[in-house]
Amino acid sequence: MEKSIQELPVLQTITLDVRGQVCPATLLVALENMNTHRSALLGGAAKLHIMTDNREATVTIPGTARAMGYTVAVVHATGYYTIEIWRTTGSDKGGLP
């Protein structure tokens, strides 16, 4: 069973505010940051916190992140969604496809 994000010893939160942006820019931003912070994310030292009001991104970003071996949580906030991406123990993926 996957750990919840609150249980993880996350040291750094990388926040991306892509509200107002549409696809594919939102997915590209997420991919770029997953790549830039790959080591920290893979080591469990960081998590991505993405704020988006683009519903399509709540499908495309989690789908891509999960395929790369990350754990994802989507939460509805007021007027937008947050997508949390972090690493739990499991498969050793994590690079860009």
Added chain:
Amino acid sequence: MLTSSTLLMVIFGLLVGLIAGFVMYRSDYCLAGMFRNAIMFRNMFMLRILFLQIVFTAVIFEIARQSGLLPLYPFPILSAPSPANLIGGFVFGVGMVLAGGCVVGTLYKMGAGSIISLVAFIGLICGCGLYAEIHPWWGPFVKASTFFKGSITIPQLLGIDPLGLVILFCLPSMVVLWNWHRQDKWERPAEVKGYIQPWKTAIILALLGLFSYLAVGVPLGITTTYVKLAAMLENVFSPSHVSSVQYFKVMSLDVVHPFTGVTLKGGPGPEIDSIWFIQFPVIVGIILGSYFSALQLKEFTVYYKVPIKQVVTAFAGGVILGLAARMTPSCNIWHLLGGIPIFAMQSLLFLVGLVPGTWLGGIILLRILNNKVGKG
């Protein structure tokens, strides 16, 4: 003048648009995204849904035709194919990736508060207006390069009843669709509120296309009204110029609907005509439908802090999209969800051009964003 028949057309168009906008927002039914995600990210899910919609539309159109309900077949405005359809499809593909949506996707995203889509919409109107200026050169090219004159669809070209081709296309397609269904490939997990699985929206849109065809003689299409909007705006500032533009005098629709007896007559000029009464309410309906959909979910928001690079790209994409929608002529909704189901050769050429255009648009977009996206 608003007669009872035009009033009915307005109410009908508004209802069709409201339903379309509502479900498209809930399903993220972005036709531009279908091709873009397949080509850029190898995500084929939404293309499968589009395929479902095309097959379902082909079946219900043929059932309606066999029942004698489609006396205007092929529907008006379609014509024989030309390389212009291919070139237009290619340019359209580039534009829709840069704009972040097609002519309809832009509307429903704008209805939910997207500033980028509003900018793309303004670009679209500018692009359509720009086309009117180049029509004196492009129009003769289309006319001179048209081939298979007198034949609009493949069945017409082959001299066969469309039913045979519909069966030949749809039966194997249904086997493929059924297999996808058994493999759970019609649905995708979604964590947003009020999500409608896209296959349901595909069926609803196909039915709306049929209702439109039955009621006003043409399936869903809206781009001529984008030109009209451009012409109307230009008319405010320079009426003498508008009256001198040849394209604004074209009469692209001039038929009497055999069932209703209503004369459908109109073109891209600034006049309020049948095209306006058919298409404008649909445009307004899609925006409002999406607005209500987003509002109900408490998701309607307007964010102004958008990277300027994306705003400029969306505007440029909109201009290219508008230009292409007239060069082709017509948009992806018209061709993919109206023309292809009846095997219109124009529409098939549009699709052949659209795929490489989307690929090129993706490459251009990646270069424009250049790893700095989202930080502007």
